[in-house]
Amino acid sequence: MPWGRANSITGTTTYWSNDGSSTAGSQPTNAVTLTVTKGLYSVLLGDTTVTNMTAVPNSVFNNSDVRLRVWFNDGTNGSQLLTPDQRIAAVGYAMMAGNVQDGAITAAKIATGAVGGTQLATGAVQSANIANGAVGGTQLAAGAVGSTQLATGAVQSANIANGAVGTTQLADLSVTGSKLRLGTEAGTAADGVLTVTPGTLTFTRTFSYPFTSPPAVSLLSSGWVPGAVSATNFAASIPFAPVTPDSGGIVGNNPSLVVINGSPAIAYNDGTNGDLKFVRATNAAGTAWGTPVTLDSTGQVGYDASLAVINGNPAISYYDLTNHHLKYIRATDASGTVWGTPAALHSTDPAGGPSSLAVVNGTAAIAYQANSSLKYIIVPELRWQATDGTTAPIIAANVAAGAIGNTQLAANAVQGTNIASGAVGSTQVAAGAIGSSQLASGAAVANLNASNQTAVPSGGIILSLTENPTVVNAGYIKIGTATTTSDAWQQLTNGATPIGRFNFSAVWTGSEMIVWGGLTATGYLNGGNSCLNDGGRYNPAGNTWAAVSPTAEPTGRDLAGTVWTGSEMLIWGGHDGLHGYVGDGGCFNPATNSWRAMSPTNEPGLRGAHTAVWTGTEMIVWGGWIESPPFLNDGGRYNPTSNSWTALNLAGAPAARRGHSAVWTGTQMIIWGGTNTGVLFNDTFSYSPGRAMILYQRP
Numbered sequence: 001m002p003w004g005r006a007n008s009i010t011g012t013t014t015y016w017s018n019d020g021s022s023t024a025g026s027q028p029t030n031a032v033t034l035t036v037t038k039g040l041y042s043v044l045l046g047d048t049t050v051t052n053m054t055a056v057p058n059s060v061f062n063n064s065d066v067r068l069r070v071w072f073n074d075g076t077n078g079s080q081l082l083t084p085d086q087r088i089a090a091v092g093y094a095m096m097a098g099n100v101q102d103g104a105i106t107a108a109k110i111a112t113g114a115v116g117g118t119q120l121a122t123g124a125v126q127s128a129n130i131a132n133g134a135v136g137g138t139q140l141a142a143g144a145v146g147s148t149q150l151a152t153g154a155v156q157s158a159n160i161a162n163g164a165v166g167t168t169q170l171a172d173l174s175v176t177g178s179k180l181r182l183g184t185e186a187g188t189a190a191d192g193v194l195t196v197t198p199g200t201l202t203f204t205r206t207f208s209y210p211f212t213s214p215p216a217v218s219l220l221s222s223g224w225v226p227g228a229v230s231a232t233n234f235a236a237s238i239p240f241a242p243v244t245p246d247s248g249g250i251v252g253n254n255p256s257l258v259v260i261n262g263s264p265a266i267a268y269n270d271g272t273n274g275d276l277k278f279v280r281a282t283n284a285a286g287t288a289w290g291t292p293v294t295l296d297s298t299g300q301v302g303y304d305a306s307l308a309v310i311n312g313n314p315a316i317s318y319y320d321l322t323n324h325h326l327k328y329i330r331a332t333d334a335s336g337t338v339w340g341t342p343a344a345l346h347s348t349d350p351a352g353g354p355s356s357l358a359v360v361n362g363t364a365a366i367a368y369q370a371n372s373s374l375k376y377i378i379v380p381e382l383r384w385q386a387t388d389g390t391t392a393p394i395i396a397a398n399v400a401a402g403a404i405g406n407t408q409l410a411a412n413a414v415q416g417t418n419i420a421s422g423a424v425g426s427t428q429v430a431a432g433a434i435g436s437s438q439l440a441s442g443a444a445v446a447n448l449n450a451s452n453q454t455a456v457p458s459g460g461i462i463l464s465l466t467e468n469p470t471v472v473n474a475g476y477i478k479i480g481t482a483t484t485t486s487d488a489w490q491q492l493t494n495g496a497t498p499i500g501r502f503n504f505s506a507v508w509t510g511s512e513m514i515v516w517g518g519l520t521a522t523g524y525l526n527g528g529n530s531c532l533n534d535g536g537r538y539n540p541a542g543n544t545w546a547a548v549s550p551t552a553e554p555t556g557r558d559l560a561g562t563v564w565t566g567s568e569m570l571i572w573g574g575h576d577g578l579h580g581y582v583g584d585g586g587c588f589n590p591a592t593n594s595w596r597a598m599s600p601t602n603e604p605g606l607r608g609a610h611t612a613v614w615t616g617t618e619m620i621v622w623g624g625w626i627e628s629p630p631f632l633n634d635g636g637r638y639n640p641t642s643n644s645w646t647a648l649n650l651a652g653a654p655a656a657r658r659g660h661s662a663v664w665t666g667t668q669m670i671i672w673g674g675t676n677t678g679v680l681f682n683d684t685f686s687y688s689p690g691r692a693m694i695l696y697q698r699p
Helices: 058-062 090-097 443-450 469-473 521-525
Strands: 003-007 014-017 066-073 079-087 193-197 200-206 225-229 233-239 251-260 263-270 275-280 293-296 303-310 313-320 325-330 343-346 356-360 363-370 373-378 505-508 513-516 535-539 544-547 561-564 569-572 585-589 594-597 611-614 619-622 635-639 644-647 661-664 669-672 684-687
Touching: 251 313, 263 303, 263 313, 275 313, 293 313, 293 325, 303 356, 303 363, 313 356, 313 363, 325 363, 343 363, 343 373, 505 561, 505 569, 513 569, 561 611, 561 619, 569 611, 569 619, 611 661, 619 661, 619 669
Parallel strands: 251 303
Antiparallel strands: 003 014, 003 066, 066 079, 193 200, 200 233, 225 233, 251 263, 263 275, 275 293, 303 313, 313 325, 325 343, 356 363, 363 373, 505 513, 513 535, 535 544, 561 569, 569 585, 585 594, 611 619, 619 635, 635 644, 661 669, 669 684
16 A cells, blocks of 8 residues: 655645655555555554655655545555545644754744743843844833943943933932033034135134133134134134136126036126126136136127026026027036037017026026016927837946946945956056955955966966966066967767758857758758758757757758847748748747747748848848849848847848848948859948837926
């Protein structure tokens, strides 16, 4: 009588059987012999003293629903499965509960709030059991921490909330003079009195509370000179004189001052020439200035300028006195080094007088006077985005050199997966930036091994396959060369290789070479009617071959167009050796060892000896020949994701040909060479697939 235990849903998983031979819910090989009286029998499951009975492991009852399956053999009629399977109830799970392994109960097994004072033995929680910062006011019961619980010096000022210590918390006479310190007071020029004399600015500050003696006053701003200090006040002074950013004529009329990209900047009128001008300081304090720039010189312009930062770049609204127009101009960069073209925003009637430019709901807005009325206008702004449907991550080419510093990086933002292989060299690492805590275990050795080097002590010798500037920069000296092995060929195992062939398709997947189709020598001698529709996958790491699944594969052919997409091998077109050229194909997925057919809708038509390239999203097929007409100059684009074809634009296409070459540059397909009847081409053409553009407008 064999027994087994299986899952309750399908009975296809065996957790235990009497002799350990059952799999997937099948009948065990060896039975247990029992005495049956009037249909009744008794046996202890897992009793190893019984022949053909193995112990029941506790792990069986890690499963929530376990059932007993029994086969009965009376010695005459053979084995019969008794149905239904009987569910195991409490006994097995009680066995599990009574034998909980040490360490089996982890934090994940304990409900929130389940462990309180009753569950903890006295002294069970030691400092090593408490994470740094884990104990706050919420975790401490009132009066729970006394002097006994505190280590000497454990409480620092940072651990005590403002106002937390009152008379109740202080023991009598616990505060002595040695525990008291003078307070600290700080402030800015806005807290005191400023007085100006020719060439000097003086600051005087009276302390909020008198000190017992004159305190030490530190001036945190550069340029200030300390003055007299008493217990009640102090003074400081600084040289004070204006800076002249522009003195070329009568300039500086109607100025507007704004901080632009961290430095002060001024928009103003050049009264001598009637121009709008702009100048920006070269430092944050405005003690040094750049060269003034003329932004508009058409007539008498630049009056009543209003400077503001609009979406990151400086912009100016101003009055055109010659034409009585309100005008607007905006820089194309954040610092105002390059500007756009001035635009007249109000030109239908006289618009004169001062204007005020500001950002309203993310858009530039201007208040101004026109025709004796107050006006308000929003400056339209267009924001747009173009996409071709592909994922466009931020790559190094999108980031300006030096644009990302430690200010832009959050703490621990850079993980190993964010750094390209070899991206971090000595110039990218600050002195002392990488210590033992930044290096993963074995990282330095792995880095050297990647360059065929080894970590060596002083005086040791390392080997490198190439001239290695990094090694030289690290202080090593090149002392010569050594030949370890010579270049050589090696015949690899034949094993279960496909049969010999030529004109077949082959791709590299990143771990395997896949070959498929082609023509046998017999087929070639018989007029090409023995094309193959099989293939193999060669893994150089294991030096092994595996067959390509024949299920749903395309018909046999040679001269097919073939590409690798990153997950599938695409085969299209070719010559079948029996009926002529074909216009179909298939997609082979090595991960599942399976084929799927390509859609025939809008396919480019029969052909062979054509080219095929992969763009990253599509396979482009072009050219080739068939029996009649013999040469072609059309093609199609196949998208494996949507399983659809799109015809190529034939306007300006090269002359029909076969035997040409085609490559994909990343943005376009380049065609060169080929032949037509009696003609060998040496011309060059490029084809760029059309891209869908999506236009966005800010409301």
